[in-house]
Amino acid sequence: MVRPLHPSAHVDTFCRDNLPPRQQWPEFRFELPELAYPERLNCAVALLDDVIAESGPDRPCLHAPGQTWSYGELRDQANRIARLLTEKHGLVPGNRVLLRGPNNPWLVAAWFGVLRAGGVVVTTMPLLRTEELETLAEITGPALAVCDHRYRTELDPVGIPVLAYGSAEPDDLVAQCAAVAPEFDPVETSSEDVALLAPTSGTTGRPKATMHFHRDVLANADTFGRHIVGADPADVYTGTPPLGFTFGLGGLVVFPLRFGAATLLLEKASPAELADAIAEHGVSVLFTAPTAYKAMLAEGKAEQLRSLRRCVSAGEQLSEALWREFRERTGIRIVDGIGATEMLHVFISAAGDDIRPGSTGRPVPGFVATVLDLDGAEVPDGTPGQLAVKGPTGCRYLADERQRTYVRDGWNLTGDTYIRDAEGYFWYQARSDDMIISSGYNIAGPEVEQALLRHPDVVDAAVIGEPDERRGHIVKAFVVLTEGVPGNEAKIGELQAHCKRVIAPYKYPRAIEFRAELPRTSNGKLQRYRLRSEAPAHQTPVPRAAPAN
Incomplete structure (x- = not known):
């Protein structure tokens, strides 16, 4: 018998109404003790208030060029945004809010403000054009948008009410926050309420919205973030992926804040500028793609990377040659991994002595993976086939028939062809689709x-x-x-x-x-x-x- 979902705090029931049928969900696994979450859970509270309760409000949280916000300052700004959204703009729990902007503290504050108000975040890539935004708005039905004023030109024609930030206008979000008290009681959402709708490219040309619960946001931190990246409150994280990518959201916001660390947000940085910023801010954890690791070496920036203890690569294949060159010149073993928007973040990886150069790794603690043939049967080790995975997160598309293709017999099928060897390491072969x-x-x-x-x-x-x-x-x-x-x-x-x-x-x-x-x-x-x-x-x-x- 399928257990019913915990009672929702959402007044707007759009998300629950558009979850796929339960029989189409993947099998979820919660064997690790750290994955036992309470019935009532707001991930924005867990990521901010829990750290403040343990370490105080003055702990550094967000760094950006020329400024630093503490955990307390981020909570205050998020509370102000939550008050404005609810009291002035009529946001009710369950409403979707589209976010648009580069990686900076105000985008993070808006993300937390929406969640504290019980809303559902739809964070978009800042370079999307009007028609792409119109499609996402059609799919997710946002009540309003919070947008960096420099990026609203493509958004205005979509027809969503826009609350802009970063300008000198009197109605700017930043100016409005300055006039609002920082007190707000976060909505006590269910751990199984949808927290975010993450857009992902569709191979038909139409994007899909992946639905992730409040518990899912923490689950990726408590698996990959805890066991592979390593939980250390002294860390400073940075990277290049936009927060509209779940790779960036996890690596630059969720993981560091889950463990009381700080993050350096860079709106845009060339490989050389990224390396210089790492040296300047003493960054210890880096999230970026193989292209950037290779370019930093080509720019002669190996010395600027000496503060790093973890380099995480995902998004494309990391070649063995690049892995070995990077280790030879920096002493650092790049952590490779494969993730998916449908899974929220990385689910196969390895770190330290467990790394096999050229291999993606083994299932992250909390996940299991295998290789299947076209009929859904497991293939022998050494045989290529479809990568399939299960864990505490998984695919739930918002009202999309492609759910039937991604999830089969409880497995999430990622669209990648892999080989598993006799030691349980997974070796990437190719994409199985048109991505x-x-x-x-x-x-x-x-x-x-x-x-x-x-x-x-x-x-x-x-x-x-x-x-x-x-x-x-x-x-x-x-x-x-x-x-x-x-x-x-x-x-x-x-x-x-x-x-x-x-x-x-x-x-x-x-x-x-x-x-x-x-x-x-x-x-x-x-x-x-x-x-x-x-x-x-x-x-x-x-x-x-x-x-x-």
């Missing part, structure tokens, strides 16, 4: 195809990921133009500029090849695999005996 991972960004090939097809000169388009030495993969497009239109360098630039206007700029095709026609089946289905077969061979790791570290 392209470039410099740590997930880019859905069909979404780029749809953007190209909106150009009047494009008759047909296909998009694949092409291996690239610096970015892991790049987006490559094969385009059929209207008869008589020349396919030249000028047209390539025009199509690239077009894509940057209609979708987030990081998704644009960095390579475009013109074709007379594209390979299709007799019934018209695009055969991307034939285009992939023409690309340079993927360099995939081969399981081997564990080398010396």
Whole structure:
């Protein structure tokens, strides 16, 4: 018999109403004692008030260029935002609030303010364009948006009430907070109330919203954050992923605050600037993609990284060659890992002596993983197949039929092809779908195809990921133009500029090849695999005996 969910504190029942049917949920596992959460739980209270109760309000929390906020100051600002949202803007528990902005203290304060008010956070990538934001608004139904004033141009046409911050306007959120008392009683949400809707790219071109409970937010900290990154209140975290990525949200907000540490928020930093900031602030834990680790070495910045004790890599494959070069030049063993927005964060990884260079690692404590064939049966070690995982977090899509594809027989199927060796280490082979991972960004090939097809000169388009030495993969497009239109360098630039206007700029095709026609089946289905077969061979790791570290 399926246990009913704990009674909800949400007045707006949208999220519970749109959870997938329970029979379509994955199997959840809570064997670790630290995963036993109380029935009433607000993760924003656990991440702030619990630290303040133990260490006091003056403990440093958020660093940013030229400023530092203590835990107490962050709680005060979050309480002020919660008061404004509820008393002035009518927010009720369960309402969704869209957040848009770069990584800075006010974005974090807004995230906490929404949760303390019982709202549901929808944190978006700051580079999304109007049509992408319109789609997310259509899916998640936000009551209002909190947005950095520099990023509202693309948001205003969406038609959501916008509360902007960071400007000199008298109605700016920062100015309003200065006039509000910092007292607010956080809503006593259920541990099984939805805390956030995390957008993830869809391979059909339409994004999905993944639904995560208040307990889920803490569960990733209490598994990967505690057991692999290591819980140390003296740490200073930093990294490059936006908070709109759950990789960034966990690594730059949830993990450090769960254990009383501090985090350095950088709105934008080149690899050289990132390395200099690490040295300046004594950063000890870094979250970024392999591209950035490689670029910092290329910039001659190894000495600036001496304060680091943990370097975490995810988002794309970490090559064994880069791992070994980084260790040789810095003395640091990069922690690799695979995560998914559907799982909220990393679920396979390894640290210290447990690392096998070239391998993603083993299941993080609290998770189990295996490799399945197309019929859902486990395959022998050494055989490639579908990666499948279970743990305290898992996929719940908001009102989306693709739930049936991601979850089967209780397993979360990530869309990755892996091999498990006899020691239980998992070795990445390839993506199993049309998702392209470039410099740590997930880019859905069909979404780029749809953007190209909106150009009047494009008759047909296909998009694949092409291996690239610096970015892991790049987006490559094969385009059929209207008869008589020349396919030249000028047209390539025009199509690239077009894509940057209609979708987030990081998704644009960095390579475009013109074709007379594209390979299709007799019934018209695009055969991307034939285009992939023409690309340079993927360099995939081969399981081997564990080398010396």
